[in-house]
Amino acid sequence: MTDTEKRTRRKRTMSMIGTKGYFLKIIAMSGAIDLEGIRIFYQTHNGRRVKDKNMKILRENGYIQKAVFRRKSYYHLTQKGKDIVLAGEVKNTLDCSEYLTGNVVTNIMPLSYKDNKDKVQRCIYQGRILAEMYQGRIPIFWTDKEDIFKNEKKVRYVLEQRMEEAGSKKDTLMNMAEYVSAAKRSELGLDDDAWERHEYDKRYGLYLYGREEKSLATYYPVMEIKNHKNPALKQSRALGCLVVKKNAPYAIYYMDDKLIRWKPKAEADMRKWVGNACEKIFKGRYQGDSEFVRGLFIVKNYEVVYRMIMEEEQSRIRRNITLDNRVYTQNHYTTLEDMEFYYNPELSVKIIDEIVKRYGIENRNGRFIYNGMRAWFGFRVSSLDIEQMKSGYVFCMRSQAKLYEGLGMYPIEINDIVAAVRNA
Numbered sequence: 001m002t003d004t005e006k007r008t009r010r011k012r013t014m015s016m017i018g019t020k021g022y023f024l025k026i027i028a029m030s031g032a033i034d035l036e037g038i039r040i041f042y043q044t045h046n047g048r049r050v051k052d053k054n055m056k057i058l059r060e061n062g063y064i065q066k067a068v069f070r071r072k073s074y075y076h077l078t079q080k081g082k083d084i085v086l087a088g089e090v091k092n093t094l095d096c097s098e099y100l101t102g103n104v105v106t107n108i109m110p111l112s113y114k115d116n117k118d119k120v121q122r123c124i125y126q127g128r129i130l131a132e133m134y135q136g137r138i139p140i141f142w143t144d145k146e147d148i149f150k151n152e153k154k155v156r157y158v159l160e161q162r163m164e165e166a167g168s169k170k171d172t173l174m175n176m177a178e179y180v181s182a183a184k185r186s187e188l189g190l191d192d193d194a195w196e197r198h199e200y201d202k203r204y205g206l207y208l209y210g211r212e213e214k215s216l217a218t219y220y221p222v223m224e225i226k227n228h229k230n231p232a233l234k235q236s237r238a239l240g241c242l243v244v245k246k247n248a249p250y251a252i253y254y255m256d257d258k259l260i261r262w263k264p265k266a267e268a269d270m271r272k273w274v275g276n277a278c279e280k281i282f283k284g285r286y287q288g289d290s291e292f293v294r295g296l297f298i299v300k301n302y303e304v305v306y307r308m309i310m311e312e313e314q315s316r317i318r319r320n321i322t323l324d325n326r327v328y329t330q331n332h333y334t335t336l337e338d339m340e341f342y343y344n345p346e347l348s349v350k351i352i353d354e355i356v357k358r359y360g361i362e363n364r365n366g367r368f369i370y371n372g373m374r375a376w377f378g379f380r381v382s383s384l385d386i387e388q389m390k391s392g393y394v395f396c397m398r399s400q401a402k403l404y405e406g407l408g409m410y411p412i413e414i415n416d417i418v419a420a421v422r423n424a
Contacts, residue, residue: 020054021088024063024077025141026130028085028096029221031106032067032074032120033127040336041131067110074124076109080188087184093177095141097158098151098223106223125254126221126239129298132336133219136343138242140219148243148277151224216245217343230273235266241274242296247345249278250296250332257300259308267327295328298336302403305333305381309407331383338397341380350421352377355395355414378404379414 023041027033042051058064063081067074082100086093099106105119113120130140139145159176168179220241226233237260242250251274253260275293299305334342341348361370368375374392376385378400394404394411401411
C-alpha cells in the first residue's frame with residue numbers, strides 16, 4: 001500500500017460519529033483535556049490499547065496538539081482539528097460553532113498556564129466532566145437535548161457571523177449549518193460520502209438513537225446557560241448544570257482540593273436562572289421555588305470536605321460547607337468517580353433497597369434504624385445530612401469512611417453492594 005493510499009484510508013475511517021469524533025467534540029466544548037480527562041473518556045474502551053491507538057491517530061493527523069508548560073500540560077484542538085469538527089456534519093456545526101468562534105476561551109486555546117491559570121484550569125475541569133458524562137451516556141451536545149436555556153439565539157448569531165464572513169446571506173438555522181459544514185469539507189478536500197461510512201459509537205451514539213433506555217439526566221455546559229440578559233452570570237464559578245428528572249437540577253462546581261472564592265450575587269443569579277429554566281420540567285413538585293436548585297461540588301477526595309468542616313468549627317462560621325445559605329440551601333459533594341450516584345438516581349434507589357434488605361434496616365416514619373441507632377445513607381454526601389448527623393451508622397463508600405469517622409459516626413462500607421447492583 002502506497003503512502004497516498006494509506007492517507008486516503010485513514011481519512012475515510014476517521015468518523016465524527018465514532019469514538020474519536022466524540023473525543024474531538026468534547027475538546028471543542030471544553031477547550032482542553034488533560035491526562036485525567038483522557039483516562040476517564042477511555043476507561044471502558046478496552047483500556048490503554050484503544051486510547052493509545054486513537055491518540056496516535058489524532059496527533060499524526062494534526063487534529064490535536066499537546067501544550068506543555070512548566071506546571072501543567074494538556075491537549076487542545078489545532079486549527080485543522082477545529083475545521084474537521086465543523087466539517088463533520090450539520091449536527092456538529094450546530095453543536096460546536098459557538099465554542100469555535102471568536103474570542104471565547106475554548107477557541108483561543110492554548111493559553112499559558114502561568115498567565116491564565118484560572119481559565120486553563122476551568123477548561124481542563126470541563127473536559128473531565130464532559131468525559132464522565134459521556135461515559136455515563138448522558139446527553140451533552142446541544143442537538144441531543146431539550147434547549148431549556150434558549151441557546152438557539154446564540155447558535156444562530158454565531159452562524160450568521162460565519163455567513164457574513166463568507167459573503168453569503170443569512171438563512172434558516174439548518175441551511176446555514178449545512179453551508180458552513182459543506183464549506184469546511186470543501187476546504188479540507190473531503191468527500192461528502194466519506195462521512196456516511198461509519199458505525200455509531202456504542203458508548204453514546206447507539207444510546208441516543210433509541211436503541212437503549214434513555215437517561216433521566218442531561219448535562220448543560222455553562223456556555224449554554226450564560227446569557228447576555230443577565231451580566232452577573234458571567235461571574236459565576238459554575239461549570240454547568242446537571243438536570244436530573246424525578247430528582248433536581250444541580251449547578252456543577254469543580255473544587256478539586258481548594259475552596260472556591262465566589263460572589264454570592266452571581267451564584268444567586270445562577271440559581272434563579274437555572275430554577276426558572278427547569279420550572280416546567282419539575283412543575284408541580286417545587287411550585288416555581290428556585291430553592292430546589294442544588295449545588296454539586298466535585299472534590300479531589302472527601303478529605304477536602306472534612307477539612308472545610310474543621311475550618312468552620314475553628315472559626316465558628318458555617319460558611320464553607322454550605323457555601324453561604326443565601327445561595328443553595330442544600331449542597332452535595334462528590335468525586336468524579338462517584339458522580340453516577342447523581343446522574344443515575346435509579347442506581348442510588350437500588351443501592352438503598354439492597355442495603356435495607358441485606359442489613360434488615362427498619363423504616364420508622366422515614367427514619368432508618370439499624371441496631372437500635374439512627375442509620376444514614378451517606379454515599380451521596382449532603383451538607384444537610386452532615387448538619388443533622390449527631391450519632392449513628394452511615395452506609396458509605398470506602399473513600400468516604402474517614403469523613404464520617406471524623407464526624408463521630410460509625411461508617412459501614414458498601415463498595416461490594418454498589419458493585420453487585422451495578423453488575424446485576
